[in-house]
Amino acid sequence: MNDVVLTGDRPTGRLHLGHYFGSLANRVKLQHDYPMYVLIADYQVITDRDLPGEIQRNITDLLLDYLAIGLDPAKVTIFQHSAIPELNQLLLPFLSLVSVAELRRNPTVKDEIAHSSQQAVSGLMFTYPVHQAADILFCKGTLVPVGKDQLPHIEVTRLVARRFNERYAEVFPLPEAMLGERPLLKGLDGGKMSKSRGNAIDLAATEDETAALIRKARTDADRLITYDETHRPEVANLLTVAGLCLDRPPQDIADEIGHGGAAALKRLVTEAVNEFLRPIRQRRREHTEADARQILAAGNERARERAVRTLDEVRAAMGF
Known part of the structure; x- marks a missing residue:
């Protein structure tokens, strides 16, 4: 068969x-x-x-x-x-x-x-x-x-x-x-990513909507960005999102950000997601x-x- x-x-x-x-x-x-x-x-x-x-x-x-x-x-x-x-x-x-x-x-x-x-x-x-x-x-x-x-x-x-x-x-x-x-992937609130829980980045979201969602994502107070799924799950999840969109290891992205803190991390994630979704958004506009x-x-x-x-x-x- x-x-x-x-x-x-x-x-x-x-x-x-x-x-x-x-x-x-x-x-x-x-x-x-x-x-x-x-x-x-x-x-x-x-x-x-x-x-x-x-x-x-x-x-x-x-x-x-x-x-x-x-x-x-x-x-x-x-x-x-x-x-x-x-x-x-x-x-x-x-x-x-x-x-x-x-x-x-x-x-x-x-x-x-x-x-x-x-x-x-x-x-x-x-x-x-x-x-x-x-x-x-x-x-x-x-x-x-x-x-x-x-x-x-x-x-x-x-x-x-x-x-x-x-x-x-x-x-x-x-x-x-x-x-x-x-x-x-986990949701931006640290839980399961779900349409019904309002913690997900829609494929059809605009660039501004995506940026607003990522700004609200949970992180922590440590300015040194490290990839640690066990002790820093929210930061690790954002690094994973960026890594998937950029096709890079999340650890490398963490090393690049270094002491930039949550603000730098969220900026990088926002840019990575919006760039990744750009062709998908374009194809969506081509269909009625x-x-x-x-x-x-x-x-x-x-x-x-x-x-x-x-x-x-x-x-x-x-x-x-």
Whole structure:
């Protein structure tokens, strides 16, 4: 079986540097070597919030971000979860293969629950990893570019695929996670970088917005800038951001700044980020919202054709 890549994002806001270095850059490389499906997981938005927010606006922004980073709709299939009803029909038999205890133990689910904006945790939250299993397996995905925080979800997908194959018939491959070689970035407040926590640098942010965010980033009182992830995590994180954007070791950047203090560090990080994002921002301006809608419609059609074939296989294997 040939490898197929499945990846995607929830449309909860614009993508940020953490997404880029965590998985997006890898997707751009992989699109030249493998068939790729890129999911806009709109139904999954309500797993940890009562309302989806400006869902259509966010979907358009997400598509424009994809085009800006260099994803080519001629090479990849970009599609929307809610436009593919077969994904939800796969969810039901998949849920029968996973225990409640296994879902409760999922560390990513625990983290999402801790930061949920819902007054009470919904049943959908616990099924989130199985939703992702359906998203991956509908296209027989074998390679899934993810950040380290998503590894538990890939394990659930492998569990679902293995148990289905053992119980019914050999239908699904066991997907493998593809981790980027770059380190996981923290947010500018020292926590997990997240769209919902307001601590991220959006790919679509202006130069002034980027500068303002970095000025507010946490540091410490020591004027000598050193790279020490254990004792100076906030300073180390800013150095990591600059290092990724400049393609230089963060230790070398720290040595260059020396006794310049936090102000010099933040100036350097701001310049590095803005220079790195300049071509991405330029490509984003070259695409219209009409472009995005046409690309999504075409991708939805291709993805649904694939999903129908897989659901037919599943029904046949189960005896329906």
